[in-house]
Amino acid sequence: MSGISPVMEFLRTNGAKAINKNSYYSRQIDRPMQSCIFVDKSGNYLGSLRKSNVRWVRGHAYQTNYIETVNGLGQERDFTIQYAKILGQNGEKDVFIPEKITKEFTIKDKAGNFFKEVRERVVSSKLKQVGENTDDRYKIYEALEPIQYKETILSSGPVNK
Numbered sequence: 001m002s003g004i005s006p007v008m009e010f011l012r013t014n015g016a017k018a019i020n021k022n023s024y025y026s027r028q029i030d031r032p033m034q035s036c037i038f039v040d041k042s043g044n045y046l047g048s049l050r051k052s053n054v055r056w057v058r059g060h061a062y063q064t065n066y067i068e069t070v071n072g073l074g075q076e077r078d079f080t081i082q083y084a085k086i087l088g089q090n091g092e093k094d095v096f097i098p099e100k101i102t103k104e105f106t107i108k109d110k111a112g113n114f115f116k117e118v119r120e121r122v123v124s125s126k127l128k129q130v131g132e133n134t135d136d137r138y139k140i141y142e143a144l145e146p147i148q149y150k151e152t153i154l155s156s157g158p159v160n161k
Contacts, residue, residue, distance in 0.1 A: 005107055007067050007075040011047065014040045018049070031055065046070055059083050059137030074108035084123070085140045086147070087130065097147060099123055099139065106159070117156040124150035
């Protein structure tokens with residue numbers, strides 16, 4: 001599943017546009033959610049998106065997105081983001097950056113088969129750790145070069161659901 005997922009490809013090919021955006025509270029997963037539906041240029045229904053609001057736990061952010069399309073494709077995306085604080089230099093402000101992002105994609109194809117891919121995106125620039133927040137929420141670094149990222153695929157393949 002390299003590059004764009006089949007779900008996103010279907011929506012882009014059909015010129016999907018998000019409408020009817022709303023927020024609600026889901027009792028099933030006990031958290032606030034947002035949703036919308038996708039339509040093509042003629043207004044025909046293409047699918048729907050439901051996503052949880054970002055949850056923050058000790059310097060980490062978590063979010064889950066569910067996308068279902070009219071042709072039977074489905075996708076669930078789970079994001080886990082670990083933040084770091086980069087100290088400003090030469091009078092610049094301190095900034096918070098995603099130190100590590102873990103993305104899990106689960107795709108359902110038209111035949112009902114499931115495929116899962118786990119990707120990790122980490123800072124590849126040279127950083128010098130200068131401390132840790134007292135609440136153990138995030139690490140504090142000094143950037144020795146401009147911030148760059150490297151993304152790797154940790155696992156990929158079919159799964160049983």
